[in-house]
Amino acid sequence: MFPYCSDPNAISGLTWLSCYLTTGKHTSLYLSFLTVLVLLAITAPVALVFGFGGATAARSRFAPLSWLGKGYIGIVRGVPDIAFFLFFVIALDQAFEYLRHKIKCPDWDQPIRQGNDFVVCAAAKLPLGDAPQWVHETYGFFLAVLTFSIIFGAFAANVLYGAMQAVPRAQIETAEAYGMSHGQSFRRILVPQMWVYALPGLSNLWMVLIKATPLLFLLGVEDIVYWARELGGTKTPKFTDYPHEDWRMWYFGALLVFYLVFTRVSEVVLARVMRRLTHGQATMGGEAQRKAAA
């Protein structure tokens, strides 16, 4: 990176550290922070959509749909989320391959599960056997995002379902008295009002989502945990210009600090959003704001 880095053995102290921290592999570590942020940026809205769908389904007057929604909300209760992560990554992959297999190779006569193997025709493999490396990585990341979205969608559905119940019944009754249909009162009255009730739960969920991102490592994505383990391990002079002992403790210490700062910043921002949203609402929080201003 810097011109003085050409001979790492000649330098020491901070200069050595500045060269060490800008090697190609460390750039991958810094980029993997971006992976985490991209995951959060995609997962949060997708999970919210899943959650909205789940909550709406659970409220449905059509019983089977309501069971489906309630089942989805209940799915994550009682079982560790990490088990779902490990399960969904394989299950989704096999589901996709199975569907493609059914479409692309209709005249395949062998069973798909042969003993301990899952066999689909070559054209149905995901990604294809001859695909370049980046396709494999993107597919892995896509599976991870989908897994996160399904699980956090269930959490979000639980929060939104509660928020929809919390909107005062009188508001809906008034809408009905004005002659609005079920859908109209849902769109015009319920949905705009539910957010202030949902926000505490959703902010909690955002914190939980941030703290779940290191689990990406278990899904086979090369994320910050992967690189911290890789870079921190003992390096001998034989294989690298920057030999060092086992520094994994320091790398994970840095990750710990990263997460602490991230959750702290989120907390402050979300508290501000909450203050903005409660402004003028007929709730305890809104009343407290009004009194403080007067």
Next chain:
Amino acid sequence: MSCWDTIADYALRSVGVGERLLPRSDFTLCQQVTLIGSGMIWNIYFGLLALLSGFFLATALAMAKAAHSPLLRKPAEWFIFVFRGSPLFIQFFFAYFLFLSLKNVYPVFSPLTSAWLGALVVLFLNTSAYSAEIFHGAMLSIPKGDVEAADAYGMSGWPRFRRIIWPTMLRLAWPAYTNEAIFLFHATALVFFSGFPATQQMGDALYYANYFADKTFNPFVPYPILAVYFILLTLSVIGIFGIVNRRLNRHLPQAARARIRLRPMLVR
């Protein structure tokens, strides 16, 4: 080989009793149920001990956080912030490598690098921080009148804490604390995926479920088995905590008693 033989061989496999070699091919349903169930021993061990020991530290931390003196308050606030603000997964990794470095300098620390003690310490500190926050919140919502009544009876210091503040705090915190206990048990599934090695393949339930899913490439059998075990564990936690809850609330009229509601919001 009948199912009884399998149970005899593998029921205590996770603690090193019985057959050493794990099944390698021709996996039967019986083997999967037995081995995953055997792994639950570790989940219960970690959860139970962390919960019991964490309860005391959590009470102390909640008291410290409510204290006036910043010398007590600040360290408690920081402790709670560090353990609640970072992922448990990273805490496990950090602690494991920290213990490893310590072991290289002082060999006394070598038990800490194995899961049975090292992971237990992390879980103990983690659950203490989460429970302390719950207890602290409950302490703030103790009705003013209760404390004033204690003052009027001439109680102060230790008797007031033991007879009024602590029982009321527990009563108010209990529903949230039940959730914490459930999610602590769920968190124990992370142990063997986060640095701490499983010696001689003695792991927890998820470790074996993952083993079978890897070998058979069929996630649809081992993970549902694991799910059933965990749902049973969750139900028993709710049952036991419900009994305690009834005892804590026994002086109240029926209608005023707080019901325990399971809320899945406490993943770490």
